[in-house]
Amino acid sequence: xxxxxxxxxxxxxxxxxxxxxxxxxxxxxxxxxxxxxxxxxxxxxxxxxxxxxxxxxxxxxxxxxxxxxxxxxxxxxxxxxxxxxxxxxxxxxxxxxxxxxxxxxxxxxxxxxxxxxxxxxxxxxxxxxxxxxxxxxxxxxxxxxxxxxxxxxxxxxxxxxxxxxxxxxxxxxxxxxxxxxxxxxxxxxxxxxxxxxxxxxxxxxxxxxxxxxxxxxxxxxxxxxxxxxxxxxxxxxxxxxxxxxxxxxxxxxxxxxxxxxxxxxxxxxxxxxxxxxxxxxxxxxxxxxxxxxxxxxxxxxxxxxxxxxxxxxxxxxxxxxxxxxxxxxxxxxxxxxxxxxxxxxxxxxxxxxxxxxxxxxxxxxxxxxxxxxxxxxxxxxxxx
Amino acid sequence: xxxxxxxxxxxxxxxxxxxxxxxxxxxxxxxxxxxxxxxxxxxxxxxxxxxxxxxxxxxxxxxxxxxxxxxxxxxxxxxxxxxxxxxxxxxxxxxxxxxxxxxxxxxxxxxxxxxxxxxxxxxxxxxxxxxxxxxxxxxxxxxxxxxxxxxxxxxxxxxxxxxxxxxxxxxxxxxxxxxxxxxxxxxxxxxxxxxxxxxxxxx
Numbered sequence: 001x002x003x004x005x006x007x008x009x010x011x012x013x014x015x016x017x018x019x020x021x022x023x024x025x026x027x028x029x030x031x032x033x034x035x036x037x038x039x040x041x042x043x044x045x046x047x048x049x050x051x052x053x054x055x056x057x058x059x060x061x062x063x064x065x066x067x068x069x070x071x072x073x074x075x076x077x078x079x080x081x082x083x084x085x086x087x088x089x090x091x092x093x094x095x096x097x098x099x100x101x102x103x104x105x106x107x108x109x110x111x112x113x114x115x116x117x118x119x120x121x122x123x124x125x126x127x128x129x130x131x132x133x134x135x136x137x138x139x140x141x142x143x144x145x146x147x148x149x150x151x152x153x154x155x156x157x158x159x160x161x162x163x164x165x166x167x168x169x170x171x172x173x174x175x176x177x178x179x180x181x182x183x184x185x186x187x188x189x190x191x192x193x194x195x196x197x198x199x200x201x202x203x204x205x206x207x208x209x210x211x212x213x214x215x216x217x218x219x220x221x222x223x224x225x226x227x228x229x230x231x232x233x234x235x236x237x238x239x240x241x242x243x244x245x246x247x248x249x250x251x252x253x254x255x256x257x258x259x260x261x262x263x264x265x266x267x268x269x270x271x272x273x274x275x276x277x278x279x280x281x282x283x284x285x286x287x288x289x290x291x292x293x294x295x296x297x298x299x300x301x302x303x304x305x306x307x308x309x310x311x312x313x314x315x316x317x318x319x320x321x322x323x324x325x326x327x328x329x330x331x332x333x334x335x336x337x338x339x340x341x342x343x344x345x346x347x348x349x350x351x352x353x354x355x356x357x358x359x360x361x362x363x364x365x366x367x368x369x370x371x372x373x374x375x376x377x378x379x380x381x382x383x384x
Numbered sequence: 385x386x387x388x389x390x391x392x393x394x395x396x397x398x399x400x401x402x403x404x405x406x407x408x409x410x411x412x413x414x415x416x417x418x419x420x421x422x423x424x425x426x427x428x429x430x431x432x433x434x435x436x437x438x439x440x441x442x443x444x445x446x447x448x449x450x451x452x453x454x455x456x457x458x459x460x461x462x463x464x465x466x467x468x469x470x471x472x473x474x475x476x477x478x479x480x481x482x483x484x485x486x487x488x489x490x491x492x493x494x495x496x497x498x499x500x501x502x503x504x505x506x507x508x509x510x511x512x513x514x515x516x517x518x519x520x521x522x523x524x525x526x527x528x529x530x531x532x533x534x535x536x537x538x539x540x541x542x543x544x545x546x547x548x549x550x551x552x553x554x555x556x557x558x559x560x561x562x563x564x565x566x567x568x569x570x571x572x573x574x575x576x577x578x579x580x581x582x583x584x585x586x587x
Contacts, residue, residue: 216583217552217553218527225583226587227586229534230534233554284532284551284558285486285556289486310488311488312490315490315504318561340531340532340533
């Protein structure tokens with residue numbers, strides 16, 4: 001807590017509470033929200049400390065946060081509430097400076113007083129997950145310390161490049177008619193890190209390409225409705241601009257979930273084309289008869305022993321039809337239901353990773369199948 | 385004096401030889417399925433005695449031995465056994481479903497007036513691909529989208545008595561449909577009436 005001697009009331013409080021320590025121990029929150037991370041700690045002066053909670057971008061930018069503290073002693077109580085803000089230069093050891101302001105309300109006996117104080121703080125954040133520095137409010141000086149997730153700090157400050165993906169994952173991340181942005185590559189990296197080995201090892205795609213719009217291979221016309229696709233013959237995922245448009249998921253204002261979901265969907269196409277450790281299915285029909293597709297179709301039937309209660313090709317309409325009616329067995333999206341079993345599987349895995357609550361509610365059978373048969377028990381938070 | 389009866393054996397041999405050398409077309413069922421044959425002119429020769437559906441037979445069969453417009457229901461069950469499932473439409477059309485390598489995509493035969501009218505099945509011959517089909521039959525009369533799988537299209541050869549679902553970038557043929565030859569308009573109004581006019585795949 002930064003505190004001033006210049007007020008008589010403050011001086012009295014200082015005298016009474018010089019050894020007061022508020023919330024002696026604080027655990028650093030460990031979460032990331034895009035490119036910003038959270039930190040917590042204390043601002044102390046003359047043995048009196050306030051709690052501070054801030055968020056900041058490890059690559060540099062604005063810091064915002066709150067300050068609070070309260071205490072009682074000898075019939076007097078006080079409460080501090082305020083804000084602090086500033087700028088972080090970014091990176092390991094980057095400089096921090098900014099301003100702090102709070103309102104102190106003190107009560108002694110029947111008297112109380114409120115006063116607002118302002119000052120400055122400065123110091124640095126470090127890649128080891130710590131930050132420290134000093135501050136001055138009016139003429140009083142003090143110190144501050146915070147802690148945060150070193151892993152998150154390093155994750156965000158480490159440059160994500162196409163070479164990084166090649167080196168780390170063996171995947172060619174390629175610009176096509178559109179370019180990968182830093183945000184998209186960060187989302188891609190975050191996704192890859194979440195995926196279990198049981199799934200990742202069977203995806204077998206080698207290239208992920210960013211294009212602005214799908215081109216119909218027959219008509220050569222643009223199809224702006226397409227989010228992404230997977231070509232098994234060259235093991236390439238193509239992601240289109242449309243993938244950034246919110247569509248399938250709630251609370252997705254920036255389209256981050258949609259972008260991730262699209263990639264999971266296409267990766268699952270790569271997954272179901274996996275044949276063995278050295279090869280993939282070279283034919284869609286051969287793939288239809290693969291262990292994973294047979295197991296998925298069987299699992300999605302109302303009666304596992306009767307294919308007529310699940311997916312079936314209707315030759316007179318030249319269309320796949322889903323005939324299941326079980327409440328525990330609904331395809332998770334209209335798209336999953338309207339097209340074919342491959343898309344049903346890919347949509348289901350997309351929701352399993354990005355919006356598992358929706359999948360679990362609409363199709364517990366599919367949720368359990370993916371958990372047990374594809375993700376080796378790994379589950380994800382209800383909200384990505 | 386030599387009697388004409390003494391010359392009969394030689395005459396018989398001569399007639400047999402003439403018949404053998406003039407018979408250049410073996411029975412359809414014995415024509416080997418091959419894509420290595422020289423290309424056939426995609427324009428059907430009106431003077432030929434070979435029906436369009438028999439031309440199809442020369443490169444692939446939807447189901448071996450089942451020829452739309454020719455094979456009877458009795459011949460089908462003799463060849464393939466009893467179907468796994470049957471359906472009967474109000475107009476008397478019968479649908480026969482046989483188990484295939486992929487359970488959900490059964491071999492299918494539509495019977496009208498006791499004769500196979502439509503036959504469809506998964507392509508079981510890896511040698512039958514879009515390139516070999518085009519080489520044999522030329523460009524399709526129309527290409528439309530398909531519900532079969534992402535990236536697949538339906539290639540229509542109705543005047544030649546068949547349609548197929550294939551994937552142009554990999555060149556594979558997934559599914560075959562054989563029928564009695566008809567005009568494109570008739571096909572699109574009937575068998576192909578449910579084909580998607582837009583790409584149903586968005587990812």
